[in-house]
Amino acid sequence: MHNFLDIAYFQNKFVPFKEANISIATHALHYGTGAFGGMRGIPNPENPNQILLFRLDRHCNRLSDSAKLLNYDLPADKIQHIIIDFVKKNKPSKSFYIRPFVYTSDLGIAPRLHKIEKDFFIYGLELGDYLPPEGISCRISSWYRQEDRSLPLRGKISGAYITSSLAKTEAVESGFDEAILMNTQGKVCEASGMNIFMVRNGKLITPGFNQDILEGITRDSVLTIAQDMGIETEERAIDKTELLIADEVFLSGTAAKVTPVKQIESYHLSTSRPITEKIKQKLIAITENQEPKYQEWVYTVDC
Template sequence: MHNFLPFAYFQNQFIPFDDAKISIATHALHYGTAAFGGLRGIPNPENPKQILLFRLDRHCQRLSQSAKFLHYQLPADKIEGILIDFVKKNKPTVPIYIRPLVYSSGLGIAPRLHNIDKDFLVYGLEMGEYLASDGINCRISSWYRQEDRSFPLRGKITAAYITSALAKTEAVESGFDEAILMNSQGKVCEATGMNIFIVRNGQLITPGFEQDILEGITRHSIITIAQELNIPVKERAIDKTELFIADEVFLCGTAAKITPVKRIENYTLPESNPITDQLKEKLTAITLNQDPNYKDWVYPIDID
């Protein structure tokens, strides 16, 4: 049961969440012609009348870029202003997840992007931990990640997430918590809604953009933090067998934050995760606005 925030932004205005309805003939519902973002908002532990948003500017930039794939010009600064007003309108007092969505709102039946109306909406819900913070078990999915030559993987396009849904359900129904997707070249790609990192011999390794991954904002943050902490970082292709012999494996994303992996298929990973723990501690401090070197990554919003 989800606890949705009381107000949504819909058709250029803030209205009660329960009143935000779309037609069953909406184009995006039938053809996946939509793109979304996701941000976490947390109460400032030092000021309960303030909500902290992590990397608001980057999230708005990515959604604006995603909208371009839909032939929709939605400036990042406009998205940012609406999201700020959304938080002020809802006045949350607990951790939340914010979901902005750009979509083809027209009622046509032809699969196209031209000559069809587009729109933008925002809603939110209360959210605690998305995955178990102490670690999860993963399987290698039988489903493969799409290729950039046939799908705009630089955007968070809704149609892409059918693969994630298939992989997630396959994993859970076979006794695992999460799935790891390979790309069409047989290399490690990402999880169902998260990027992936491994640690080998003290080096942090993650698939590069050429491996058909999403340009994750949390992923970029971790790479930046690791470099500051003098942890060597390498972006390269990862073979499946490297997962089984890695010293550490973790997933990362806005919802998942940093989630360690305890087991992959029938291979149990080491219980000690020193680099994962170090990065997780640092990222948590940053999101709580407690690290003076990363104040520009956190956007505080006064709600009173």
């Protein structure tokens, strides 16, 4: 059971989390017509009266874009103000995760996005490691990531997560920790809620934006960090066999941070992962605001 933060934002006000409830007839529940964000925050290790939020602006922009795809005008700066108030009201004392959600809040049937009431809520929960940080095993999923021509993949649309859910359960129930999904072109795409990277011959490679991936904010951070470290990066289509013989593979995401992959199907990867480790440690230091060069990625909330 999760430890939810005490206060939620619901129907334009802050209320106790337990009182933020919706009807069983809510439109989005039936049609997957919602979109969410997911961002992490931590108490400042240097100052207990401050909360550090990682890449707040990017998360708010992506949620605003997701809302746009649902025919809902929700400006990023409005989301940002409410998230800051949400954090001040909760003042979390441990590492936490914020889940803002936009959705068709009308009661009633008929799938549509026009002429329908929409709303926005936020709740949060304490969150430590989402995946084992020492490394995981992955199954290549029999489910394929959707295509952008049938689902707006640049938004985090709730209905799209049926595929992630199928893939994750298939992987776990067959003895693996996580799923790697291919796209409909048969190229490596991403995991159930993370982007994927591999290292071959010192080069860091990840599927490009034209591969039906989610435009991950951690992915963007990893690419920038690697380039700043002088590591060559490439965004391109990746074949399954390249992954199996890669020098290093890791997943990136807000929940998973940087998680090394130890095994894919029956293929065991090297336990020496110099590039993964360097990037992982740098990212942790950045989120704790210990890297002046990346200070603009960390938003400080004074509580």
